[in-house]
Amino acid sequence: MGVKKFIQSVLESLHMESFELQSKKKSLKTLLAKLKKRRVKILSELEFETNQEKRKPIKEELELITFHIEKGKKKLNKLKHT
Amino acid sequence: MPKNIFLPIVLIALAYGFWYSPNFKEIAAGIAIFLFGMLSLEQGFKSFSGGLLERILKNSTDRLYKSIGFGIISTSIMQSSSLVSVLTISFLGAGLIGLSQGIGIVFGANLGTTTGAWLVAGYGLKVNIASYAMPMLVFGIIFIFQKSTSLKGIGYILTGLGFLFLGIHYMKDGFEAFKATIDLSAYSIDGFKGLFVFALIGVSATVVMQSSHATLVLIITALAAGQISYENALALAIGANVGTTITAIIGAMSSNIDGKRLAAAHLIFNIVTALIAIAFIYQIIYLVDESARWLDIANDDYTLKLAIFHTIFNSIGVVVMIPFINRLVTFLESSIKATKPKDGIDFDGVRYLNDSVLEFPDSAMAAIIRETKHLYDNTFEIVSHGLNLKRSKIVSSMELDEVIKEKYSKKHINIEDFYQHKIKDIYGEIIDFSAKAQADMDPKLIEELYRLKLANRDMVEAIKNTKHLQKNIINYSAHPNKFIKEEYASIKKSLAGLLRNINIIATTDEEDVIVLLLSKIRLNTQKNDIISNGKLDNLIRNRLITNQMATSLMNDSVYAYNIRNKLSNMAEILFVDKSSDLKKLQEDMQITQGEIEEILEKKD
Numbered sequence: 001m002g003v004k005k006f007i008q009s010v011l012e013s014l015h016m017e018s019f020e021l022q023s024k025k026k027s028l029k030t031l032l033a034k035l036k037k038r039r040v041k042i043l044s045e046l047e048f049e050t051n052q053e054k055r056k057p058i059k060e061e062l063e064l065i066t067f068h069i070e071k072g073k074k075k076l077n078k079l080k081h082t
Numbered sequence: 083m084p085k086n087i088f089l090p091i092v093l094i095a096l097a098y099g100f101w102y103s104p105n106f107k108e109i110a111a112g113i114a115i116f117l118f119g120m121l122s123l124e125q126g127f128k129s130f131s132g133g134l135l136e137r138i139l140k141n142s143t144d145r146l147y148k149s150i151g152f153g154i155i156s157t158s159i160m161q162s163s164s165l166v167s168v169l170t171i172s173f174l175g176a177g178l179i180g181l182s183q184g185i186g187i188v189f190g191a192n193l194g195t196t197t198g199a200w201l202v203a204g205y206g207l208k209v210n211i212a213s214y215a216m217p218m219l220v221f222g223i224i225f226i227f228q229k230s231t232s233l234k235g236i237g238y239i240l241t242g243l244g245f246l247f248l249g250i251h252y253m254k255d256g257f258e259a260f261k262a263t264i265d266l267s268a269y270s271i272d273g274f275k276g277l278f279v280f281a282l283i284g285v286s287a288t289v290v291m292q293s294s295h296a297t298l299v300l301i302i303t304a305l306a307a308g309q310i311s312y313e314n315a316l317a318l319a320i321g322a323n324v325g326t327t328i329t330a331i332i333g334a335m336s337s338n339i340d341g342k343r344l345a346a347a348h349l350i351f352n353i354v355t356a357l358i359a360i361a362f363i364y365q366i367i368y369l370v371d372e373s374a375r376w377l378d379i380a381n382d383d384y385t386l387k388l389a390i391f392h393t394i395f396n397s398i399g400v401v402v403m404i405p406f407i408n409r410l411v412t413f414l415e416s417s418i419k420a421t422k423p424k425d426g427i428d429f430d431g432v433r434y435l436n437d438s439v440l441e442f443p444d445s446a447m448a449a450i451i452r453e454t455k456h457l458y459d460n461t462f463e464i465v466s467h468g469l470n471l472k473r474s475k476i477v478s479s480m481e482l483d484e485v486i487k488e489k490y491s492k493k494h495i496n497i498e499d500f501y502q503h504k505i506k507d508i509y510g511e512i513i514d515f516s517a518k519a520q521a522d523m524d525p526k527l528i529e530e531l532y533r534l535k536l537a538n539r540d541m542v543e544a545i546k547n548t549k550h551l552q553k554n555i556i557n558y559s560a561h562p563n564k565f566i567k568e569e570y571a572s573i574k575k576s577l578a579g580l581l582r583n584i585n586i587i588a589t590t591d592e593e594d595v596i597v598l599l600l601s602k603i604r605l606n607t608q609k610n611d612i613i614s615n616g617k618l619d620n621l622i623r624n625r626l627i628t629n630q631m632a633t634s635l636m637n638d639s640v641y642a643y644n645i646r647n648k649l650s651n652m653a654e655i656l657f658v659d660k661s662s663d664l665k666k667l668q669e670d671m672q673i674t675q676g677e678i679e680e681i682l683e684k685k686d
Contacts, residue, residue, distance in 0.1 A: 027666050034594035064601050065594075067681065068671065075670045 025079050032072045039065045109256030109300075116249025116296050120162060122222075123242030126235045143183045146407065150400070153190020161246075161295065163195040167330040167348060171341040171438055173445060182411050184344045188330075189351065189400045192323070196396055198295045199319075199389040202250060202302050212251035218244035250299055257307035270311040277317040277360050284321020294326035298392070302385050312384045316363065319392055320356045327352050341436060343414040350410065355399030369394055430460060430504045432511045437518075443527055446519035453512050454534055454656055458588070460504040461541040465645065466581055467495045468548040469574055470556055476581050486574045494556060497549040505545060512538055537655040540648040547648070551641040554634050565626040569617075569635055573642045576610045580646055587657045593664045600654055601673040607646040608678050611639065 042065060046058045100107040143149045157166045167188055174184045218240045225237025271279055288297045298319060305315040327349045334345035359366060370391045371381070379386045403410070434452040439445040466473050467490050475485045516531055523531065551573075558570040583599045590596060618636060621627050627635065654672065658664050664671075 024666050027664075028670075031593055031597070031664070031667060031671070034592070035597065038594045038598065060605075061598060061602070063681065064605065064673075065598055067673075067677070068597055068601065072671065075667075 021079065025076065028072060028076050028079065032069065032076065035065055035069050035072065039069060105256050105259040107256075108259065109253050112249045112252030112254075112256055113296055113300065114249070115245050115252060116299060119242045119245025119247075119249055120295065121242070122238050122245055123161065126238030126240075126242055143179050143187060146182065146186045146404075149179075149183045149186025150190035150193070153187040153192075154194040155190075156187075157191040157194025158197040161198050161201075163191040163294065163326060166191040166194070167344075168438055169442075171330060171334050171344055171436075173439075174340045174344055181340050181343055181347075181414070182407055184340070185347045185351075185407055185410065188344065188348045189403065192351070192355070192396045193393070193400060195294060195326075196389070196393040199298050199302065199392040200386075202299050203385040203389040212248055215244040215247035215251065218247070249296075250303065253300060253303045254306070257303050257309055270314050272313070274360070276314055277320075277363060280314045280317035281321035281324070281356065281360065284318035284323075285325040286321075287318075288322045288325025289328045294322040297322035297325065302388060305388060306385050312387070313363075313367075315384070315388055316367070316391055317360075319388060320359045320395065323396070324349075324352045324356050339418065341438070343411075343418050346414055346418060347410055351399060351403055354403065355395060358398060358402060359395040366391065366394055366398070430508065432456075432508050432515075435511055435515045437515075440515075440519050441522060443519070443523045446515075446522070447527055447530065450512060450516055450519065450531065450534055451656070453508065453515075454538055455588075457505065457508050457512065457538060457541055458652070458656060460500075460508070461545060461649075462581060462585070464497060464500045464504065464545050465548045465577070465649075466490070467500070468497045468545075468552045469577055470495075470559075471574070471578055471581075476578055477585050482575050482578050482582070485578050486571060494552060497545065497552060501545055501549075505542060509538055509542055533655045537652040540652040540655075544645045544648040544652070547641040547644040551638050551645070554638050558631075558634070563627060563631065565621060566631045566635065569621070569627075570638075572610075573638065576606060577642060577645060580606065580649060584649060584653045584657075587653050596658065596664060597671055600650070603646070603650045603653065604673050605678055605681065607643065607650055608682060610646065611643050 039062070042058060042062050046055060046062060049055050049058060096110065099110070142152045153166060153170075157163045160166060170179070170184050170187045170191075173179050174181065179187075222237045222240030222242075222244055225233045225240060228234060228237065270276065284297060284301075287300070288294050301310070301315050301318045301322070304310045305312065310318070327345070330345045330348045334341040370387050373390050373394070374381065374383070374387050377390070379390070432453055433456055434449045436449070439449050463473060466476055470490050471485065472488050472490050475488050478485075513535065516535055520528055520531060555570050555574055558566050559574070561567045561570075580603055583603050587596050587599050618632065618639065621635075622629075622632050654668070658668055
């Protein structure tokens with residue numbers, strides 16, 4: 001049995017998650033936090049912008065960031081259940 | 083011609099020597115086995131260099147004292163200053179360290195190499211090391227036959243050490259037997275003349291053997307057998323120190339400009355150290371005697387005293403040269419320069435690729451990434467100038483409507499010339515280098531390399547599309563028909579926006595910004611495609627533009643779409659740092675074509 005396989009089987013028998021999965025979850029959580037923070041920033045930018053032309057790209061950014069937050073949340077849920 | 087006859091002459095001379103003197107044969111065999119051991123040892127360390135060694139090097143050379151420390155430790159462990167120098171040149175070539183850090187490592191390597199003299203003088207001659215060599219060789223060979231790369235590496239290191247010990251043993255025996263027949267000490271020369279003559283012999287011997295260690299072992303064994311005088315042995319050691327720079331010089335030949343500068347720094351350092359050692363030889367000998375007394379070393383133990391001398395004169399060299407490192411860097415940068423441009427457009431060649439990194443997969447990959455980023459810089463320049471935009475304005479915070487009004491030039495720039503001067507060679511070298519580097523890479527790295535090659539191709543395609551787009555974008559920007567003028571201004575604006583966003587992605591560390599902008603440029607690529615968004619149909623149906631204009635616009639919108647598409651593909655590959663969290667999530671967080679269409683549909 002190779003070293004990697006051995007470690008994997010020990011982790012499985014101890015019901016421990018793989019390091020890869022754990023680090024992916026951690027990275028995703030960090031990214032989600034950053035995206036949420038950015039969303040708040042964009043929202044406040046939108047609030048203070050009165051020029052309709054300039055509001056358009058900000059709104060677009062808001063839509064995109066909301067989309068990514070939703071996507072990230074779904075992925076995180078999926079990872080939690082694997 | 084001289085090259086062709088050199089080898090046969092050497093072989094004939096050796097054959098005659100073997101026939102004439104069995105002792106000479108034994109010494110020569112000892113040197114050959116020793117050098118073979120060095121090769122094996124290098125091979126062993128290279129097995130571990132696919133990551134660990136590179137990581138250590140990257141983290142331990144950010145300060146001068148660390149660089150020197152790294153040089154000392156790595157050379158002491160590997161017992162080869164040449165290997166450390168060549169590795170340093172490869173890292174410098176890959177742009178992972180700077181020239182002054184490289185010089186620090188080389189200084190340290192010169193100190194680290196003195197441990198070899200201590201090992202041989204203090205241990206190799208007093209103990210029957212051949213008895214250790216045999217088990218090392220047996221265990222080493224068993225490990226070499228194993229599948230695991232690490233075990234193989236250990237195997238090469240063990241056999242390397244085994245052969246080193248065996249080589250020393252043969253040299254020692256050869257000189258002992260030589261003593262009875264010929265007395266080389268009769269040829270010793272006194273005074274400064276002797277110092278220079280033997281220093282030159284030391285240089286030549288090391289250049290031939292390409293290992294100062296081998297020369298040093300030869301000197302110590304000859305000294306132990308009483309075949310050379312102590313003073314002449316010191317001069318030989320000084321010469322060996324200068325001769326060892328030949329390996330770095332050979333390594334730097336295929337390296338970039340900084341590699342060549344480092345090899346020159348190595349040569350300057352060793353020559354200065356040698357001159358100091360020769361000029362103050364009697365003072366240094368006095369210092370050696372005092373140190374020997376302090377260390378409880380017998381007055382007639384010349385082999386250990388030679389090791390002390392080696393350490394002292396190299397330390398003096400480092401201490402003397404440290405204050406001048408910055409001046410040395412300035413001097414090297416001004417005296418060794420890159421090739422001058424031959425015509426109006428500067429010729430730009432590769433900066434980070436050099437063959438000495440090929441054996442180290444992680445370094446080779448780092449070099450390719452850096453070179454691809456270099457290619458991106460040139461692509462950015464060509465695309466923006468091709469669209470008649472100023473780079474400084476694109477990367478500024480100026481409104482895009484204003485950016486497109488500022489013209490780079492009144493004339494069309496010749497994109498083909500720019501391509502020939504700034505892209506073609508670099509692109510070709512990257513592809514060639516990648517093909518060679520791939521041989522030593524694991525499947526994961528090969529996959530990454532494949533993606534990088536795609537990024538390179540995307541940039542070249544983007545430039546070709548810019549070339550097609552260039553003529554009309556400039557002509558129609560000043561056309562009396564306001565509708566066609568607006569359309570081309572819009573294409574120009576969207577491409578300027580794309581270049582700006584990619585520049586932000588390339589320069590930021592904020593992962594959320596990268597995610598957002600990558601999606602934004604993908605969305606804009608789709609949104610600005612006037613064929614799919616129905617804008618073109620509208621212009622034709624309402625007869626706002628002529629048929630000829632419509633054809634041009636249709637073709638050019640495809641070129642613009644291609645530029646956007648190719649550059650966004652490239653950005654996704656090139657600017658998501660492989661060590662960052664984002665890399666792990668890239669596939670999960672990347673916006674798909676379906677999702678883009680969904681977002682656009684919602685808007686409609």
